[in-house]
Amino acid sequence: KNQVEQSPQSLIILEGKNCTLQCNYTVSPFSNLRWYKQDTGRGPVSLTIMTFSENTKSNGRYTATLDADTKQSSLHITASQLSDSASYICVVSLHSGNTGKLIFGQGTTLQVKP
């Protein structure tokens, strides 16, 4: 069964601290893995997208890693800010013809406190 599991379910950190979110997946055939940030009441916004051959990708203070052998990904947030408070969703694209069906994780809710 194609699944994406994220941990932890929720996380509270102090402003300025770093944190790492985890994503494990069992999706085949794999096309790409994406991390989205979703603010409350808003649509998801893409942070990174990685294909099978990519191990790491950065977007400002966000760095995603991918280990295609162990089917694990992580999202590292450096020097957290209050505006980082959001839900972070790991999404794996299933290679399926012309449009990649997306398998969503349940998300990690991050709260950054001052």
Next chain:
Amino acid sequence: DAMVIQNPRYQVTQFGKPVTLSCSQTLNHNVMYWYQQKSSQAPKLLFHYYDKDFNNEADTPDNFQSRRPNTSFCFLDIRSPGLGDAAMYLCATSRDEFEQFFGPGTRLTVL
């Protein structure tokens, strides 16, 4: 700026009263998607258009329909909304199977 626009951002309707949600895009993407997202849950794909070809997910209720009159616009019609249809509805677009860009969503309330 190229973007995905959803109108309205908030929609209130009555039980059983038809409602239409709108999505438009300036990205010139050939694929458009509609997702339903309930509180604290992952988005659930309802259907998508690949160009003019409509693709319905197997478990999408018949109550939900969609129209795509041109590349830029896509509509979600809910024929007889029930209380269980209250949710955030997300529109997304992509160029083939590459990255999907999401709109801000429409929050639907059913009274």
